[in-house]
Amino acid sequence: MSVALLAMFVGFGAVIGVLFGFFGMGGSFLVTPALLVMGYPTRVAVGSGLAFVFGTSVIGALRHRSLGQVDYKLAALMTLSVTAGIEVGKNSVLALEALGLADAVVSVAYVGLLGVVGAFVVYDSWVSGSGDESDDADDADDEKADGLFTGIHLPPMVSLTGGPTVSVWVIFAVGLVVGVLAGFLGVGGGFLLMPAMMYGFGVPAAVAVGTDILQITVSGGVGSFLYAQSGGVDLSIVVPLLAGSALGARLGSAATKLVDEDGIKGYFGLMLLGGAVAVGLRQVGTATGIDFLNTASFVLIVGSALFVSGAIALQSVRAMRTRDGGAAVSTR
Template identity: 45%
Template structure:
């Protein structure tokens, strides 16, 4: 028996996968395109449909996650608006660069290597920071460490005009323009929404606390997701059945992931994000190797790694939320008894 033209197995896969990616999306502020699109390609969907459906999912989940981050005051709208403008310019320049590389016959090689190196590099950067925070126990020191040292150093160079950040502090407009333009350029080069680059850039270069970086990253990418969905939708590149099922799962997952940023310790957030990026790098690397060797088994293994890692990290986040909720329920009766 089929529903929406899909088998029960695919129905369950898309809903559960949407939930897992939604948790990660709301928690880390990164899109699910680098998870959704390869999976749809392996399942036999044409490339335009896989990309268009991934963008549509990204847009729908962005709306859900941004609303949740708005509820807890973790979105810097002015910073997000500036980033959106320069991101769009950078993406356009990046796409033009791809055409130039394609004329030289090296576009696929350059984009594949850039993808793997970026994911691994960002993942290792976050794991290194988590290691440095591991032994920090003083509460005042932890508060100071909300902003990475490299971001505090960049903020110390006050090159006007300066922009006041909602989360506190100020950043040079030139830093914001350079960071956003660079992220957009890379996004246009490797053909993804760029959330996994955008959030670290806001955190490490502009210098907002991690939770604010997640919410602002989501907001900055919201409009680009809407534009991409509209563009692919006009040419029939969006499978509404698949997107709807993914969004059913992610509607709950994204709100849980967004709420978890205020529950889970910052050093845990950093560890999970770093692991996610390293595993994703390995998965994409296997996919590139599969294309080069012409081995479908490696291609399947890459998707298993991507999907499996997303479920694993989402499960860890959920367990932390449930543990925190359980502790809260346990503490309430105790406080009442003590009165």
């Protein structure tokens, strides 16, 4: 591996580390498509993405555990179902790879999944930032707090941190679906599990983040181990990414104390949409033989990550200046 490529992986890992520390998500939804855009085989892109997820999640899980933001019952149930789903997803990738269809199918699935989730996050950010305090908005918030699946009463039921009671079968079903997607696309499932816990189960946001990261640590480790057995993990990619993310994650975690997370959710949604467009451009470029589209795809996916991490850093600096300015005024 050249020095330039090594430096690029370290820098990219640092950017994703900032996003992970701030949003509590592993970042493989950027790593895997980026590796696909760079021309790595699908198996290597997916397996290395899962290995990166495992490494970035360990530190985050320990930090949230110390803050008491982990629901161990929910994490255990989700881990069992997600792990089963990952095996199904991995076998699907290997079967498609044997047919020569893996790259196309995974890319199309990425476009659809990132596009839908990104659009939802942007919409949710827009609604949250509208400042509508009408009775209808309050009713919608109450409904969302209850959870979409809390009305399903299929014993046994389990009480989760924050008050909601959810059927064990519902938790298993959601975890299985997320696991299949995680194993198929090479993602830790963070950007899927968090909405599922918050909107589906009614779990508080802080607990959803901590529980999500703990589950990702386990599923990411299992997923990367399964792919490593079939030669799908490239340590020359994973190690420099992890080296960069170790620093970036600290910066991102510090930023959560300075920045209003609701004010930047829209940027995160736009980043997901950028990833969807990037993978779509690459697929079209590969099918048509237009090299420019492949280049534009890579620039877009890296640019999306740089844009959002830069926005986090900028708002952190502004918050620090505002805080320091207020402190100076109060001392006069």
